[in-house]
Amino acid sequence: MPELPEVEVTRQSFADRIRGARVQAVRLGKPLRWPLGCAPESLVAQVVGEVTRRGKYLWLALDRGGLLMHLGMSGSLAFDARGAAPGPHDHFDLVTARGTLRLTDPRRFGAVVWSPALDRGAAAKLLAGLGLEPFDPAFDGAHLHAALRGRRVAIKQALLGGAIVVGAGNIYACEALFEAGIDPRTRGDRVSLARCERLAAAVRSTLAQALELGGSTLRNFRDAHGMAGEFQNQARVYGREGLACVRCDGTIRRIVQGQRATYFCPGCQRR
DNA sequence: AAGTGGACCTGCTAGC
DNA sequence: TGCTAGCAGGTCCACT
Numbered sequence: 001m002p003e004l005p006e007v008e009v010t011r012q013s014f015a016d017r018i019r020g021a022r023v024q025a026v027r028l029g030k031p032l033r034w035p036l037g038c039a040p041e042s043l044v045a046q047v048v049g050e051v052t053r054r055g056k057y058l059w060l061a062l063d064r065g066g067l068l069m070h071l072g073m074s075g076s077l078a079f080d081a082r083g084a085a086p087g088p089h090d091h092f093d094l095v096t097a098r099g100t101l102r103l104t105d106p107r108r109f110g111a112v113v114w115s116p117a118l119d120r121g122a123a124a125k126l127l128a129g130l131g132l133e134p135f136d137p138a139f140d141g142a143h144l145h146a147a148l149r150g151r152r153v154a155i156k157q158a159l160l161g162g163a164i165v166v167g168a169g170n171i172y173a174c175e176a177l178f179e180a181g182i183d184p185r186t187r188g189d190r191v192s193l194a195r196c197e198r199l200a201a202a203v204r205s206t207l208a209q210a211l212e213l214g215g216s217t218l219r220n221f222r223d224a225h226g227m228a229g230e231f232q233n234q235a236r237v238y239g240r241e242g243l244a245c246v247r248c249d250g251t252i253r254r255i256v257q258g259q260r261a262t263y264f265c266p267g268c269q270r271r
Numbered sequence: 272a273a274g275t276g277g278a279c280c281t282g283c284t285a286g287c
Numbered sequence: 288t289g290c291t292a293g294c295a296g297g298t299c300c301a302c303t
Contacts, residue, residue, distance in 0.1 A: 056296095056297075072297060107279085107295090108279080151274095171296060216296075218296060258275080259276075
């Protein structure tokens with residue numbers, strides 16, 4: 001579900017409000033992707049520090065370590081002053097004096113994992129191998145081009161993989177490739193430097209625009225204030241199979257790559 | 272090493 | 288109306 005914009009919008013919606021709050025209780029629902037990795041009671045009395053993001057992961061700093069959180073495909077976080085009774089899909093509550101941070105995740109691909117530090121233990125393991133942040137100045141056409149050397153996988157899958165650049169999931173990878181005019185089936189090592197430059201710029205501009213619009217709300221994404229995003233109304237290829245291309249009036253196609261749907265315009269996206 | 276496919280889990284929708 | 292197959296924003300892991 002949530003790609004970088006949704007995760008970042010979520011982070012921004014509660015980071016300032018939760019900072020400095022002391023943990024009073026922890027409540028667990030059904031198991032998530034991984035076990036918490038510590039006794040829930042050990043979090044009590046710790047004070048929440050900064051909330052930061054790396055790729056699609058959020059790091060909630062605490063006194064003696066922190067929680068690495070991921071929203072998976074269907075997760076969302078809410079931070080409410082008064083926590084309502086948990087529903088069947090509410091699987092993690094961090095109760096503080098300022099309110100309760102609650103992870104709701106029907107499919108339970110999400111995770112909340114304790115780690116002694118961002119660069120140690122479970123967090124280090126999960127974050128190892130992540131590519132550059134898309135807004136890191138080091139992420140440019142040259143970096144992308146170099147990282148694609150020897151990579152025979154389709155450019156769409158290379159983007160989704162997250163080992164080169166993080167943050168673009170299925171929606172934004174499709175949108176960025178459309179923006180850059182590149183056929184998603186193109187082999188990674190066949191994308192020229194010039195086109196890598198266009199693509200790097202497209203990844204950044206697509207994610208930046210989604211961020212401004214509060215992310216995408218396909219099913220039920222909400223930030224921690226309960227606000228929906230608007231980007232889905234701006235999508236030019238994602239979910240538009242059979243509709244006319246906004247640029248060339250051709251027909252948007254849907255194909256499957258790596259068991260994921262890819263949407264593109266055969267007219268304006270070239271190999 | 273890189274590429275591929277399966278796995279995790281639930282809810283919704285299109286189609287019969 | 289009711290059932291079923293297929294699909295969904297992610298990413299880890301085992302295997303070739």
